[in-house]
Amino acid sequence: MNKLYLWGIIITAAMLGATYKTITYLGKSGLNGDIINKLAVAGAALLVIITVFVVVKYVRQMQTDTATGELADESWDNIGEYKNPVPFGWAVIFLGTIVWGLWYWTIGYPVNAFSQIGQYNEEVKADNAEFSKKYANIKGEQLVNMGESVYLVDCVACHGLNADGNNEKDAADLNQRISVKSVKYAIEHGLTGKLLGTEATMPDRSGLMNANNNYAPITNKEIDEVANYVAGGFKDKNSAGAKVFAGTCVMCHGANGQGIAGMAPQINGWNSKLIVNVLDYGKVGAIGKMPIMDTLNPKQKEAIAAYVMSLSKGE
Amino acid sequence: MFHWLEKHPFLFSVGVFLTIAFAGLVEIVPNFAQAARPTIGTKPYTLLQLAGRDVYIKNSCNSCHSQLIRPFKAETDRYGHYSLSGEYAYDRPFLWGSERTGPDLHRIGNYRTTQWHENHMMDPAKIVQGSIMPAYPWLFKNKADINTAYAEQLTDAEFFAVPYNKPVPLKDGKTTIIPMAKSIATAHAMALKEAQAVVKDMHNQNVKDAVAKGDIPEIVALIAYLNSLK
Numbered sequence: 001m002n003k004l005y006l007w008g009i010i011i012t013a014a015m016l017g018a019t020y021k022t023i024t025y026l027g028k029s030g031l032n033g034d035i036i037n038k039l040a041v042a043g044a045a046l047l048v049i050i051t052v053f054v055v056v057k058y059v060r061q062m063q064t065d066t067a068t069g070e071l072a073d074e075s076w077d078n079i080g081e082y083k084n085p086v087p088f089g090w091a092v093i094f095l096g097t098i099v100w101g102l103w104y105w106t107i108g109y110p111v112n113a114f115s116q117i118g119q120y121n122e123e124v125k126a127d128n129a130e131f132s133k134k135y136a137n138i139k140g141e142q143l144v145n146m147g148e149s150v151y152l153v154d155c156v157a158c159h160g161l162n163a164d165g166n167n168e169k170d171a172a173d174l175n176q177r178i179s180v181k182s183v184k185y186a187i188e189h190g191l192t193g194k195l196l197g198t199e200a201t202m203p204d205r206s207g208l209m210n211a212n213n214n215y216a217p218i219t220n221k222e223i224d225e226v227a228n229y230v231a232g233g234f235k236d237k238n239s240a241g242a243k244v245f246a247g248t249c250v251m252c253h254g255a256n257g258q259g260i261a262g263m264a265p266q267i268n269g270w271n272s273k274l275i276v277n278v279l280d281y282g283k284v285g286a287i288g289k290m291p292i293m294d295t296l297n298p299k300q301k302e303a304i305a306a307y308v309m310s311l312s313k314g315e
Numbered sequence: 316m317f318h319w320l321e322k323h324p325f326l327f328s329v330g331v332f333l334t335i336a337f338a339g340l341v342e343i344v345p346n347f348a349q350a351a352r353p354t355i356g357t358k359p360y361t362l363l364q365l366a367g368r369d370v371y372i373k374n375s376c377n378s379c380h381s382q383l384i385r386p387f388k389a390e391t392d393r394y395g396h397y398s399l400s401g402e403y404a405y406d407r408p409f410l411w412g413s414e415r416t417g418p419d420l421h422r423i424g425n426y427r428t429t430q431w432h433e434n435h436m437m438d439p440a441k442i443v444q445g446s447i448m449p450a451y452p453w454l455f456k457n458k459a460d461i462n463t464a465y466a467e468q469l470t471d472a473e474f475f476a477v478p479y480n481k482p483v484p485l486k487d488g489k490t491t492i493i494p495m496a497k498s499i500a501t502a503h504a505m506a507l508k509e510a511q512a513v514v515k516d517m518h519n520q521n522v523k524d525a526v527a528k529g530d531i532p533e534i535v536a537l538i539a540y541l542n543s544l545k
Contacts, residue, residue, distance in 0.1 A: 074318065120386035120397070127388050153393070158431055161444050170434055170442060288430040288516060295395055295426075 004063075008056040015048045128297070135299055147307025150300045154293060163311055168287055174308050176231065177269050183227040185286030187218065194281035195265040195274055202252075202264065212247030222248075230257060234268050270312065275305035354401035356486040359477045359493045360543065362502055363509040363531070366464035367540025370533045371410070374451060381412035382421040382544070395422040405477055407467075417448055424545040429516040432538045437519075451534075455522055459536035465502040468495055510535045513542070 023031065023041060031037045072081040086094075138146060151159075158171035165171030173179055190204030209215040210222060218226075222244045229241025230249075234257055236242060249257070252264035259266035265274050279301045283290040296304070320327050360368060371377070384390050386397040398421050403409045427435075431442070437455070439448035471477040472495055479495035496502035507526070513535050514526045522532050 074321070117386055117397075120388070120391075124388050124391070154426075157427075157443055160442075166434070166442060170431055289428045291426045291428060293426065295392055 002060075004056055004060060008052050012048060012052045015052075016045055019044050019048070131297070132299070138299070138303075143303050143306040144310045146300070147303035147305070147310075150296065150304055151307055154296065155304065158290075163308075165287065170287070171290065172285070172287060175311050176233075177312065178231055178267055179286075180227045180231040182286045183230045184223055187223050187227070191285065193283055195277050195283070196262065197273070197277050197281075198262075200264070208248050210244060210247040212243055218244070218248055230267060270305070270309045272302060272305040272309070275308055276301045279304065350400045351404065352401050353404035353483075354399050355484050357402050357404060358483050358485075358491065358543075359405045359471070359479055360468075360540070361493055361509060362461065362464055362468055362496065362506045363459075363513075363536050363539040364543045365467050365540075366459040366461055366506065366531070367533075367536035367538070368410075369460060369464060369467075370454065370537045371540060374454075376420075377410045377412040379412075379414060379416035379448070380418065380420045381415050382409075382419065383411040384419055384421050390419070394419050395425055405471070407471065407475070420541070420544060422545055424542045427541070429513060429538050429542060430518065432541055433517050433519060433522075433534065436534060436537070454534040454537060455519060455532055457533045459506075459531045459533045461503055461506045461531065462499065464506075464536075465496065465499055468502075506531060506536075509539060513539050 019041070023037075031041065067082065069082040069084060072083050074081060135146070151163075159165050159174055160170070163174040165173050167173075168179055168181060172182065186202060187208060188205050190207070191202040193200065205218050205223070208218045210218055213222075222240075225239070225241035226244040226249065227241075229236070229239055229245055232241075234242075234245075245257070246255075252260060253267055254260050254264075257266065257268035259271075276298075278290060279293045279296060282292040293301070320330075382398075384394045384396070384398045391397055402421075403411075435442045436451045438450050439446045440450075468479065472479045479493055482490035482492055484490050494505065496505045507529060510526050510531045514523055517523065517535075517538075519534075522534060525532050526535065
């Protein structure tokens with residue numbers, strides 16, 4: 001028997017012995033009857049045997065093999081090259097790579113490619129679906145709470161934590177429907193906007209006649225009176241302001257300032273649609289310009305409306 | 316078949332390089348060129364807006380504010396549509412910023428107004444409770460540098476082919492023309508006209524008086540710039 005084979009058998013036996021020793025040393029009851037342990041040990045034994053077998057085979061080949069075959073024409077600094085055929089397994093892998101490349105180029109990449117925007121779109125779609133499912137029937141106090149949290153993110157920068165718009169310096173005071181300043185501004189300059197959803201115009205003072213004063217254009221004194229009456233919440237029905245209102249504003253805004261559909265908005269209080277229209281179309285008034293809030297979804301706008309209406313409920 | 320190629324290693328290397336380089340060009344350049352074109356609706360800056368941009372850079376606004384909305388829902392909910400590379404086509408340099416001590420400003424023009432900026436620059440903490448932004452009262456006194464802005468505008472038009480005085484396509488299919496003055500004197504008049512439009516919505520009497528006198532305080536230019544960020 002060749003010396004090499006002898007060494008192979010000795011090393012195999014030694015390694016298998018070491019494996020056995022390790023197993024019995026680690027676990028008191030050997031393999032514990034566990035199938036995984038058994039498989040692992042069988043695998044270890046197999047690895048040892050295959051490794052030794054392969055090493056022996058190639059060492060043996062190196063010792064005894066002589067080169068044969070036809071030499072290629074080239075001679076690289078006197079080192080020749082045999083014209084060996086391409087190994088079968090290698091050829092299969094090579095062709096397989098080409099086929100895979102064609103698949104990846106035409107289908108694999110285009111269909112499965114990662115795109116940041118694609119991921120974003122999926123994220124938005126999933127979030128929106130979850131949002132509309134979760135809050136489909138939200139109402140009452142929950143809606144007000146949602147409105148408050150949206151308010152604290154998107155509205156607070158101008159309208160402030162107290163919702164008074166920094167004393168109406170930056171934005172409208174939302175604790176009341178309308179301030180004296182705003183009523184006066186509207187009468188003096190007129191207003192154009194989409195508070196009703198469609199473009200509507202309120203004439204300025206030259207177009208506002210008092211029916212109780214022979215249809216004369218509204219005077220400064222009357223403006224003061226009616227502004228206090230409207231901003232004060234339509235309380236004293238016998239005041240001078242109430243008479244001016246009855247003579248001038250009623251035709252469009254209604255007897256109690258409740259507004260008339262398609263004509264003029266409600267001015268004795270808030271309504272949800274009015275607030276949503278302001279968020280949708282913005283507004284220009286006494287204090288300045290209110291921007292369009294188009295990053296909000298319809299439910300959030302509704303929630304803000306509920307929150308704003310809740311602010312003036314206590315009064 | 317290719318034994319001759321093996322005998323010319325240098326030629327072979329050059330050939331490999333050219334092949335890979337060509338593949339790279341075909342893959343990368345068209346996409347890159349497409350993305351670098353101005354998006355439809357992106358307009359060149361007007362003179363006053365450029366002067367405001369200079370004020371923005373001078374006061375290092377970009378140290379705390381980014382101008383880059385990433386495509387995440389949390390960001391687009393707050394700031395609007397994510398930023399597109401073509402929207403920076405007329406920015407030299409771009410002001411993406413790398414830090415957000417303050418909020419992103421890339422679409423600030425959509426949700427803040429002239430009068431809000433005016434109050435806010437004077438005393439930010441008064442407008443936004445808990446804000447750590449410092450006040451910028453000197454913006455109301457310093458004069459905007461229209462000469463430099465005009466030089467920039469001229470350079471943009473001459474060397475970077477920014478389409479001043481040419482139709483620029485808008486989102487609604489129409490076009491608009493951003494004018495550029497022919498001389499420095501008309502440039503000043505043009506900037507003043509823009510400033511008057513901004514000042515109409517402002518309350519600070521000193522600023523109003525300055526503009527009426529023909530001066531342009533920095534705040535007016537800055538607001539014109541911020542309002543243009545949409």
